[in-house]
Amino acid sequence: MSVTDISHRKRFLARDNVYLPHIVVIEKIIEETPAVRTFHFNFKDEKLRQEFTFESGQFGELSIFGVGEATFCIASSPTRKDYLECAVNRVGRVTNALHRLGVGAEMGFRGPYGNSFPLDFMQGKNLVFIAGGIGLAPLRSLIWNVLDNRDKYQNIDIIYGARSPADLCFKYDLEAWEKDKTVNMFTTVDKGDETWTGREGFVPTVLEQVAPSAKDAVAIVCGPPIMIRFTFPVLEKLGFTPEQMITTLEKRMKCGIGKCGRCNIGNIFVCRDGPVFSFAQIKDFISSEV
Amino acid sequence: MEQKLRDEAKALLEQGKVDYIIGFAPGSLKFTTTPLITKDKGDADRLVINPFIVNNLSVFLTEIKGRVGIVAKGCDSRSIVSLIQDNKVAREGVIILGVPCPGLIDVNRAEKLVGKDRDEIDDITRDGDKIAITVGGKKKEFPATEVLFDDCLSCESPTPEEYDILIGEPAQLACDTELSREKIKQLEGMPLEQRWEFWKGEFNHCIRCYACRQVCPACFCERCFVEETEPQWVHPVPRWQDNLMFQIARILHVAGRCVDCGECERACPVNIPLRSLTKKMDEIVYDLFKYQAGTDKEAKPFLTAYEQEEAEDLIR
């Protein structure tokens, strides 16, 4: 007769209520595409404005009181401290309600949650940013972060694609990066329109054409799952090891802190252990769960 | 009977007439059976017919791709007909192995009769109108009507009306329609307020596991109204108001499709007497429109049909 003892795992600590959002106020709304708006907001509480810090890659939970909460990565850079930005694609109940809000409206914000991009690992290396659609949002935070500390990094390639010219997000950033002589910018669309003079083609295809060297490089990928699935093999072909490929994943989340259960990939909770992963960490599950 | 079923099922698989056989296999607990969904003819020998084959297997028809040989009791065959009416199942896509059913034994009822739990009962056997329950070596006999499910007591089709192969002889049933609707009668006798209080209490237990919906062959929507978020018809939090609203709307949706198989009530883990709602809806549909679900595969589904003149007295 045997009874295992697991009581050593018990410990109780008091802490503030993590589920209680802070009140933030919308300061500016930027129309990115017909379905995407960037909300520029800040804390109502002066002390929080001063004290709040985060890192590129982390996310937060935005609440529209009475409608609900949804998860958004922070799209602004921590190097620009006086505001927070989240890009919101209008797809569901909460995001629709968000799009109905105007400047001055109050929302709730919990966060920052999750891990962040491994800046230490990236320092002194060549960086290849690969993004699709609204997947640019988390990378944008990182790109500005990197550009604000430009001398710490080597070559920078940015490959960004969207379905159509109208679906390109952060057009003002794209312009800025085009102009930036220290950045190689490749913008592409799946299908152009009559005004489009740029590149056409899917992101993985363009990546193959650009063919950045894997030597001393890190590739940071974010976009729709289908793009991620097709991008990794191309990077592998270019000689990137799984450790050199970094991505940030999106899952349905509710709590944001590893409790509510729905965002797991195997034993990993995307909210608690991610959202930033190296391909090495998730390759076992990529076929069925990512 | 069981042997004949096994032979037929095996033959169907061997001859390639069906891709799958859906039937019942012995359950892992006493007095239970479990659905068997198989492509393997070796599994045919596990098929059983006994008074505990409770599930309405037609619920699996809408999700299985391929031709199916399905074991169906009278009520199940009516569900299949109803699914055919709704274009959810093609008649030629199923081979119905009709099983005449003299009523199923309600183990909960047996438990109550002898004051013991299922696993403490040694045996439950049926002999015509008598059901014997053995506990601790002592055998006690009860009239079958006291041990069968309520829905079986008002069954009008103990022998399937729609089938391709009939296994066994047409069944006789110990019917007691009065007993079958006793709870409904009780409720009808209550003042309105008391009825509402009753349902309020019942739906306070509901945990929104949606077993009633999942087990129901008539609930075949790809996406249920309860999951809609814009507009959000029903709040997802399981408070009695929304639990009850969900169930009312569900039953309105399956009106004219519900064949009173009783699966919703059986599946409910918190014992909400759902059949007192579904059966009542069946009665309303029959009283007002003389429509019975799953009896005529050529008939238009109830809610998509009309007569020029009907039910006028309910409208100003």
Added chain:
Amino acid sequence: MSRKISKKDIGKLLSQWGEKFTVFAPAKDEGMAKMAEWDGKDTSFLDWYRNTVVPPKANFLPSMEKMFSFRQGEEGYQLETPSEIDKQLVFGIRPCDARALSILDMTFEDAYEDPYYLGRRKNSLLIGLGCTNPCDSCFCTSLGISPTESNDVDLMFTDIDDEFLIEEVTDKGKELLASTSGLEETTEAEVTKAKEAKEKAYSRVTRTINTEAIADRLLASFDNQDFWEQIAAKCLSCGICTLLCPTCYCFDINDELVGKEGARFRSWDSCGFCLYTKMPMENPRHEKWHRVRQRVCHKYEFYPMNFDVIACTGCGRCIRLCPVNWDITQTLESVPAELEKQKA
């Protein structure tokens, strides 16, 4: 050191405790057994109680709870958290369900503390009641749990015919016992009797599973779609097995609004539901077999990887309550051995 109390005095004991705590005890509500606030007199549960349908996790993680309320006023939004709950004492919890709470603690303490669940846990006492008549669906002994012994409760009661033998398990339990009157010392013979009763109960749990290398076997079978499809075929995708599982904790968060006031609620959710993981553009667990695999693997593979314990206590509820008799013990038996995978 142990004490004892006569069964007929249980009412008095609960009343005594009721002065300091809100006492919960097994009760039947429309035939459904659950832990309900004790009515102050009914001890008939001693005759029928085997286990509840709704697990006692509901006392700590209720099927729905208000997280906070909000109001939009002149000054913007004001948030308010609900007041702390009374001290509760849960009488009659079974060792399997008590272990389940210890397992839930790990998740709710991990990384960020969950104030609601842990608040209730801190404020509660668990009084275990040994399970001398386990059900045929129980398999607790395969998971390192005895039906009559527990270190996850504060006090443990063991049935010795007309009396209960009471053992202190935690300091909290010791404290409670010290302040409780009407208990008697036990004799050597009674302690022996309790020991025998425990051994007998242990041997009555006959359903078993082989937990050896189960996580490895599941990992090896993770991509074995045929296996999972076959296992999942008869599952109805309802939420019974998960919502009523004592170790399942998944929840949903939703807002409710009336005029300018509202509240945020959390409520049980289930990985068995298709929409649970649904995102606007896609759903990683759209297929039924994905979801069944998630449930089994979360309990037997992922939880052990994260917390070093299987998130199943063998309470058997999922087997007893399943409308189609989907039996997790059979599934675990049929997980292909790792060897086969290597061959393939």
Added chain:
Amino acid sequence: MEQETKKEAKWEPKLLGFLCRWCSYAGADLAGTSRKKYPANIRIIRIPCSGRADPLFILKALRMGFDGVLISGCHPGECHYQTGNYYARRRIAITKKFLEYLGIEPERFQASWCSASEAIKFAEVVTDVTKGLKEVGPNRLFIDEREEHGAKASG
């Protein structure tokens, strides 16, 4: 959503009307322009056909605290879409019977046929339904006394 409170001295029922745009809605219009008096208790939602009136509309309205619901469409044989009101009729009939069985006062859900020219009938129906609602009193169906007293509802 507004909520009636007990504090209000004089309670007036709130009736939600789902009116077919081709008949009853125009009928309501005509009642207004021709100065036929009907109670101001009705709030009107225009629907394309009585066949659009989902039973969920009725349930949701009652859940939100409306005291009654009225569905009004074209007389049988006069549907703009030929048959919409026939389907509506079946749904209305079973819903009406079923809600009553559940314990909801029949006055809370009413239906009528009312053409674009029947301003008088429309005014009568609304008057009558409102009178019925006054008799049965405020809708407290979905109000939970325990929640009202601030107690926590739990599983």
